[in-house]
Amino acid sequence: MSLKYCILTIQERCRCGLSQSSICPLCSANEESILHMMRDCPSMKGSWLKVIPSALTRSFFMAPLFDWVMDNLTNKDNFLGMVIPWAIFFLTFIWQIWKRRNCFVFNDSSHGIDDTLHHSISWSTHIEACRQPTTPPRARQPTLTMWQPSIHVQHCLNIDASVDVLSGLGSVVGVLRTRE
Numbered sequence: 323m324s325l326k327y328c329i330l331t332i333q334e335r336c337r338c339g340l341s342q343s344s345i346c347p348l349c350s351a352n353e354e355s356i357l358h359m360m361r362d363c364p365s366m367k368g369s370w371l372k373v374i375p376s377a378l379t380r381s382f383f384m385a386p387l388f389d390w391v392m393d394n395l396t397n398k399d400n401f402l403g404m405v406i407p408w409a410i411f412f413l414t415f416i417w418q419i420w421k422r423r424n425c426f427v428f429n430d431s432s433h434g435i436d437d438t439l440h441h442s443i444s445w446s447t448h449i450e451a452c453r454q455p456t457t458p459p460r461a462r463q464p465t466l467t468m469w470q471p472s473i474h475v476q477h478c479l480n481i482d483a484s485v486d487v488l489s490g491l492g493s494v495v496g497v498l499r500t501r502e
């Protein structure tokens with residue numbers, strides 16, 4: 323949605339005549355564009371600096387929106403040496419940033435950016451775990467069980483029974499067999 327400019331930022335609301343001001347509600351210092359909301363707002367820039375892969379450091383805060391998103395989604399690094407691909411963490415962090423911003427705008431409450439970062443790590447860890455192939459459970463192999471007559475006895479009585487615990491009804495079945 324961000325690549326299609328379909329996110330209703332304050333700047334977009336202002337452009338449509340839905341808001342008097344286009345100033346970011348979190349920092350009150352710049353217009354709230356999509357890139358400002360996701361990347362450039364001083365309220366979250368420090369968190370990005372803690373986590374961005376070294377390969378992206380040089381261009382991270384300079385790239386225009388489309389290039390920025392695509393560079394991050396195609397980056398093959400893992401997040402901070404963990405097993406989480408950077409692209410997965412990037413998407414979850416963006417989502418959590420948008421959610422945090424909306425909590426502030428609509429509910430006048432907001433978690434700290436470090437909480438948002440930890441939520442994103444937790445989400446991406448879970449998503450990555452779900453992506454891993456799992457070995458299907460082994461199908462149960464039916465085993466043929468049959469009565470073997472004993473060489474020491476002439477007759478055998480096999481009994482089985484069952485009870486329905488709700489109704490209290492039960493039944494018993496028996497089979498009397500000879501050696502032959």
Ligand SMILES: [Zn+2]
Nearest residue numbers: 346348349363
């Ligand atoms: Zn801001």
